[in-house]
Amino acid sequence: TLFIISLCNNQLLYLMEKELIWIFGHIPGFSASLPSVIAKLHSAKDKYLSTPTSATSSSKMEDTQWNFSFTLVWNTVVWLVLVNFFIKIVTSTAQEYLKKQQDIEMELITDSSPQSQSKTN
DSSP, X not given: OHHHHHHXXXXXXXXXXXHHHHHHHTSTTHHHHHXXXXXXXXXXXXXXXXXOOOOOOSOHHHHSXXXXXXXXXXXXXXXXXXXXHXXXXXXXXXXXXXXXXXXXXXXXXXXXXXXXXXXXX
């Protein structure tokens, strides 16, 4: 959950990035290459996590084109996981309820069967 929240929250990402830069800045030898690593990470983040920009065009083909990006795929995966989690919770709750109902019925059957057997004997 924390991983998903941290990926979806830009403020938290910025805070974590700032802290990691401070930590890695104190490591000898690594601080010299830190600006180039940060620039590469920023470009990758901008490329994969930015929202797709919609260009105004008169062509209907471009208007109906799907903007397929990493963000779209990631959001779809997160939604599928959440829906699956919700379905599992509902199913588990229903199964527990059904088991309790069946236990009550079995208890009533077993309680009434010795009484009926003793009456016949």
